[in-house]
Amino acid sequence: FDHSRYKRLSKSFVGAFKIEAGHLNGYNDKYAPISSNYKLGGKNLRGFKSGRVGPKSGNSYYGGQYYYLTSLETNLELPIDEFDITSVFFIDAGSVWGLDSRYGSIDDDHKLRSSAGVNFLWDSAIGPINLIYAKAINKESTDSLDSFYFDIGYLFWLFIIMKKFLILIFSFLSLLFLHTAIADDYPPTSIGIIDLNEILNNSKVAINAN
Secondary structure (H helix, E strand, O other), X not given: OEEEEEEEOOXXXXXXXXXXXEEOOOOOOXXXXXXXXXXXXXXXXXXXXXXXXXXXXXXXXXXXXXXXXXXXXXXXXOOOHHHOEEEEEEEEEEEEEOOXXXXXXXXXXXXXXXEEEEEEEEEEOOEEEEEEEEEEEEOOOOOOEOOEXXXXXXXHHHHHHHHXXXXXXXXXXXXXXXXXXXXXXXXXXXXXXXXXXXXXXXXXXXXXXX
């Protein structure tokens, strides 16, 4: 479930209410894969580290089979809008909970988490850059907090991957060129024949001397 509603608060401000929720069930009375559990944090439930909220055992966070997340937002009028930087003030509230019997006695009860802060989104040439400053309001001792969150869009990562790919191709072609140049200067077949002839001639000389 995912729903968003926007309302103009004044000539300069637009408010937003966002809500999303989910419930995970296994198929045909089977357990759902652990990797399919819902997780919060990062861009979802700002102020908390991504995937490090909710039921925990040791150093592992398992997420949960139930979750919800609500957000109240309003844009901020700052002198950075002319640089394609959108800024919003937000309040997030949500929870992730509920595990099946595979997890034993882990505390997986519903507990509310909430945070407030400012989110800057820059539509840059390398893709959207997301910068979040947030403070947790409601939290649990097992949660991992993250006051600053930084995220770069897909074009940046595509650029990095392409750069590494081009470096790999250049290195391969350089090695191939070097190998070809060495092979042209020192043909391996000729080297082998010359060495063998020299060995035979040296052997004959040694036998005649004796």
